[in-house]
Amino acid sequence: MAYDLTLRIWRGDASGGGLVDYTVEAEDGEVVLDAVHHVQAQLAGDMAVRWNCKAGKCGSCSAEVNGRPRLMCLARLSTFSRGEPITITPLRTFPVIRDLVTDVSFNYRKAEMVPAFTPTAEQPTAPFRMAQVDVERSQEFRKCIECWLCQDTCHVIRDHDDNKEAFSGPRFFIRYAELDMHPNDALDRKKLVQEDRGLGLCNITKCCTEVCPEKIKITDNGIIPMKERVVDVKYDPVRLFRRRRGGDDV
Amino acid sequence: MAAPTTPAPPERPRADIGTKTLRTDAWWRAPAISAFVLTAFVVYATIAVFYNKDYYYAPYISPFYSPCLVAGCHLAAQGYTHARVNVPHLTVLGYWWSISPAILILIFPLGYRLTCYYYRRTYYRSYWLSPPACAVAEPHKRYTGETRFPLILQNVHRYFFYAGLVLNAILTYDAVVAFRTHTGQWGHFGVGTAVLLINATLLWLYSLSCHSCRHIVGGRLKHFSRHPIRFKMWGVVSKLNTRHMQFAWSSLIWVALTDLYVRLVASGTIHGAWV
Numbered sequence: 181m182a183y184d185l186t187l188r189i190w191r192g193d194a195s196g197g198g199l200v201d202y203t204v205e206a207e208d209g210e211v212v213l214d215a216v217h218h219v220q221a222q223l224a225g226d227m228a229v230r231w232n233c234k235a236g237k238c239g240s241c242s243a244e245v246n247g248r249p250r251l252m253c254l255a256r257l258s259t260f261s262r263g264e265p266i267t268i269t270p271l272r273t274f275p276v277i278r279d280l281v282t283d284v285s286f287n288y289r290k291a292e293m294v295p296a297f298t299p300t301a302e303q304p305t306a307p308f309r310m311a312q313v314d315v316e317r318s319q320e321f322r323k324c325i326e327c328w329l330c331q332d333t334c335h336v337i338r339d340h341d342d343n344k345e346a347f348s349g350p351r352f353f354i355r356y357a358e359l360d361m362h363p364n365d366a367l368d369r370k371k372l373v374q375e376d377r378g379l380g381l382c383n384i385t386k387c388c389t390e391v392c393p394e395k396i397k398i399t400d401n402g403i404i405p406m407k408e409r410v411v412d413v414k415y416d417p418v419r420l421f422r423r424r425r426g427g428d429d430v
Numbered sequence: 431m432a433a434p435t436t437p438a439p440p441e442r443p444r445a446d447i448g449t450k451t452l453r454t455d456a457w458w459r460a461p462a463i464s465a466f467v468l469t470a471f472v473v474y475a476t477i478a479v480f481y482n483k484d485y486y487y488a489p490y491i492s493p494f495y496s497p498c499l500v501a502g503c504h505l506a507a508q509g510y511t512h513a514r515v516n517v518p519h520l521t522v523l524g525y526w527w528s529i530s531p532a533i534l535i536l537i538f539p540l541g542y543r544l545t546c547y548y549y550r551r552t553y554y555r556s557y558w559l560s561p562p563a564c565a566v567a568e569p570h571k572r573y574t575g576e577t578r579f580p581l582i583l584q585n586v587h588r589y590f591f592y593a594g595l596v597l598n599a600i601l602t603y604d605a606v607v608a609f610r611t612h613t614g615q616w617g618h619f620g621v622g623t624a625v626l627l628i629n630a631t632l633l634w635l636y637s638l639s640c641h642s643c644r645h646i647v648g649g650r651l652k653h654f655s656r657h658p659i660r661f662k663m664w665g666v667v668s669k670l671n672t673r674h675m676q677f678a679w680s681s682l683i684w685v686a687l688t689d690l691y692v693r694l695v696a697s698g699t700i701h702g703a704w705v
Binding site: 190192194196197198244246247248249264267269270272273274275276282283310311313314317333335336338339340341342343360361362363378380381382383384385386387390391400404405407408409410411412414415416 | 441442443444445446447451452453454455547550551554555560561564565566567568570572573574575576577581582585586587588641642644645649650652653654655661671672
């Protein structure tokens with residue numbers, strides 16, 4: 181059944197902007213991205229919005245819906261109170277280009293900084309033979325669609341621009357974790373991730389996990405295990421002693 | 431090491447949204463409840479620790495005072511006709527320790543919970559407001575996380591975990607010896623027995639679901655396939671780990687209730703009953 185829905189959308193660019201109200205007809209079963217498309221088609225043809233698959237798999241339509249970082253294509257209208265406007269703003273952590281579109285190149289620069297997979301001397305070239313239990317562990321992190329919601333919600337850079345230089349962010353911490361847990365990767369990135377990529381800045385408040393549309397346990401399965409691995413090589417005297425004597429049981 | 435190949439462009443401004451958050455839900459509720467419960471526990475525990483009496487009624491001993499490491503514990507039980515049985519104590523420090531013996535014990539569970547990954551999340555949100563909730567701006571101008579003293583000490587969590595295991599074993603012993611009456615007859619079961627038993631169980635579940643425990647039993651491995659037993663143990667701990675928050679709260683509240691029960695029986699406010 182159709183009903184009138186008011187969207188309060190941030191319009192503007194780097195020079196400034198503000199919230200603008202649009203009322204469109206919405207249908208049962210629609211998502212926020214559908215309503216944004218109605219606005220774009222009927223009321224604001226020049227409104228910039230990034231989207232692609234409409235299925236929660238491409239990670240393009242990230243925005244903040246009623247203040248919460250979400251994929252607009254997965255935000256069902258039925259979950260909002262009818263009669264109340266829905267506020268949509270661009271991702272706060274990244275520079276705005278126009279309207280709902282932000283410049284997320286920060287993340288690609290951080291991606292370039294991750295030292296690539298480095299095979300061991302045991303199996304220097306593909307195909308790599310791995311047991312299924314070893315494969316499964318990092319598969320969770322491979323689900324990441326790079327929507328950047330975790331990066332956006334992380335207060336380390338959201339509230340402190342000055343940390344951007346030193347902080348890679350949760351998306352890349354699970355990439356470091358994935359490589360560190362890979363049985364055929366020979367490169368030790370633990371000190372790098374702690375000293376140069378800002379793992380120590382993370383205070384594990386789990387917002388990255390809360391917003392992940394792929395339900396990756398970023399904190400419990402990625403960041404905290406990485407923090408524990410860093411303790412092994414930096415802060416735990418017993419482990420340090422064992423490593424020096426060659427008794428590392430990995 | 432790979433180096434950045436794309437230079438960072440000059441920083442452009444973010445969208446000028448104005449308000450600190452546009453969240454419309456009750457984002458403040460969870461941190462407020464957490465702050466209230468944690469504060470209530472700290473207040474209760476402080477009073478209980480410095481009260482320094484009514485912590486033993488044979489065979490029940492308050493978890494705040496077990497194990498007692500000073501000879502003075504024995505004296506603390508004097509004056510109560512129903513509690514003249516010796517307070518179990520290890521007398522590590524003799525008689526010279528004159529303030530509450532609970533202080534010597536509580537350092538370890540306090541350190542364990544303070545450095546616990548779950549509690550860190552909770553008190554960073556509730557007390558430090560860093561951040562108070564997801565996508566809600568924090569009030570601090572600077573932020574260095576856990577990179578500097580004192581917060582870098584959070585990395586000693588695993589050592590408090592080991593200490594916690596020792597205390598758990600002692601509290602389990604306390605629960606086992608609670609299968610007696612206050613006159614020492616075995617094979618009996620009282621309300622206090624159940625209270626102590628639940629307390630020990632919850633503390634074990636909290637410890638075994640710990641993130642450091644998960645890392646130690648198998649998380650640090652690169653090859654699960656080469657360590658099948660540790661992989662299985664890791665699997666069990668991982669399942670418990672998903673409930674770490676629930677175990678953290680339930681064990682915290684129950685340990686206070688256990689102390690309260692022992693305190694009420696020891697002071698004669700209520701009477702212990704056995705079957």
